[in-house]
Amino acid sequence: MTARQITLDTTVNGRALSLSVEPEALLLDVLRERLGLTGSKRSCDVQVCGACTVLLDGLPVSACSVLAYEARGRRVLTIEGLARDERLHPVQEAFLATAGFQCGFCTPGMIMAVKALLDDSPSATPEDVREHLRGNICRCTGYASILAAVAVAQRALADGAAG
Numbered sequence: 001m002t003a004r005q006i007t008l009d010t011t012v013n014g015r016a017l018s019l020s021v022e023p024e025a026l027l028l029d030v031l032r033e034r035l036g037l038t039g040s041k042r043s044c045d046v047q048v049c050g051a052c053t054v055l056l057d058g059l060p061v062s063a064c065s066v067l068a069y070e071a072r073g074r075r076v077l078t079i080e081g082l083a084r085d086e087r088l089h090p091v092q093e094a095f096l097a098t099a100g101f102q103c104g105f106c107t108p109g110m111i112m113a114v115k116a117l118l119d120d121s122p123s124a125t126p127e128d129v130r131e132h133l134r135g136n137i138c139r140c141t142g143y144a145s146i147l148a149a150v151a152v153a154q155r156a157l158a159d160g161a162a163g
Contacts, residue, residue, distance in 0.1 A: 010071045012037070013081025021068050028052050028063035031078060039079035039108040050136030053109035054078050060116040062135075079108035082115065090156035091115050091149070100149030102140035110136045114150055118157060124150075 005020040012035060021030055031037040031054070040063050041051040047062040054063045055077040056070075082089040091114050094100065101107040110133065117124055117132045124132070129150050130143075138146060 006069055008068055008072055010074060010076060012076045013078055019068075023067075023069060025068040026064060027054070027056075027061075027066040027068045027071055027076070030068040031063060031076070037078045037080050041105055041108065043105070048135065048137070049106070050109040050113060050133075051106050053112045053136065055112055055116055058116065058119060060113045077112070079112060082111070089115065090160065091118065091153045094149040094153035094156060095146075098145050098148040098152055100141065100145045101138075106136060106138045106140075110138065110146060114153065118150070118153060122154065122157060122161075124154070126151075 004022055006023050008017075008019045008021045008030070010017055010019075012031070017035075019030065019034060021034075028040055028042060031040055032042070040054055042064060043049045043051040045064045047065045050062070052063040053060050055061070056066065057074050058077075082092060088096070089111075091111050095107060095111055100110075113133055113136050114129075117129065121128060126147060129147060133146070
């Protein structure tokens with residue numbers, strides 16, 4: 001480790017990691033370039049598009065504007081860590097079932113934002129969903145299929161909790 005590096009101890013997708021990073025390294029760059037987790041996309045670099053959304057201790061953040069060292073001692077969840085035991089998460093399944101995507105560029109960030117919302121507010125109304133997703137821009141779908149995906153995910157998660 002050089003004088004220009006710091007140690008980052010964090011957990012990414014359930015895996016404890018210790019990395020040497022530059023103090024100014026962005027979380028997005030560490031995820032994509034150091035860890036090969038390319039689901040989060042670089043787009044605006046100013047927290048307005050949502051393409052880089054990951055969960056930091058369960059809360060959605062724009063990885064393009066979070067310094068990697070801010071993840072020290074915390075849990076980072078990316079789209080790559082969402083599936084469990086080779087089964088897609090219900091939000092991922094809902095996006096597939098409703099074609100809640102077209103080009104797919106925004107989809108990982110959108111799915112992570114939806115997961116955070118439904119973890120916090122399982123009965124979110126369509127208005128709540130629209131408000132929560134206003135920081136995630138999709139240039140392809142027109143949002144109707146995304147809103148349908150959220151409704152399908154809500155039902156699936158409710159059925160899973162009941163069963």
